[in-house]
Amino acid sequence: MQQIHDTINDWYLENARDLPWRRPGVSGWEVMVSEFMLQQTPVVRVLPVWEEWMRRWPRPQDLAAEPLSEALKAWGRLGYPRRAQRLHAAAVEITTEYNGEVPRTEAQLLALPGIGDYTAAAIACFAFAERTVVVDTNIRRVHARLFGGMALPEPSPRASEFARAREVQPEDDRTANLWNVSVMELGALVCTARSPKCGQCPVFEQCAWVAGGQPAPHYTPKGQAWKGTDRQVRGAIMAILREHEEAVPQQSFLADLAQESDAGYVALARLQSPLDQRERALAGLLKDGLAIAEDNGIRLPS
DNA sequence: AAAGCGTGGAG
């Protein structure tokens, strides 16, 4: 096992991407913002937004001093805007409860809004060199193949996966710390979900999945519905709200909505449909876009 | 605990 540790860690030192939140001396806040943005979002799309956020809000208290709507607008088109809402709330909590210092223990991080098992372990490990067991989608996939001989991990994380992740960790703290990010990077660059680059894999010889003849996945992932959903409605509404610095009169707001193809039609139909459906659309808006809507003076049909 | 939550690029 130590052979595998050294091989993957060495591979990382040679092949890791030069990402700004991995630079030496980055703050806990810089790591934390990157982790929020990277939840379900590719690195290339996060990079420019992260740079802008760090320029504008270099400390938690800087973001906490802003209205939520600014965070939502600056979130841009990263998707899942409630992450911006939770990051803002976390910044407020760090400012009031931790004197502006991002907490360094997993338990403290886990208690903040928007931070779950993965993000807590990641921030503690990457920013503060705490010994944690990081389990993300990349690591789950590498473990499933390398140790489990399976094409893909189970659709949702199992307790057994966390147990295995703990068991395969290096004993030495420093090596374990590097192992976390190394396995993750291997999953991101080589051991990818679709068409893995096994020819470039440093542990090709040790891989249980390869040894088993690379069997196909034992399940077919189900895609998420999009057309006609509340999410599509919110997406269309948020897209318009983001682009306005000033108040958007209801009439021009609805006109903008009508001009949006597809999503706009769905949103408009919802907003003008019978009460129960309209309430669903409004409820969705209220969850993510209430502050931005209020700031813009949006008054939806009632 | 399964479902809901945005967005855009790759294959």
Add this chain to the structure above:
DNA sequence: TCTCCAAGCTT
């Protein structure tokens, strides 16, 4: 074109 997927979290 259409499906899958990307450093998950919350209820």
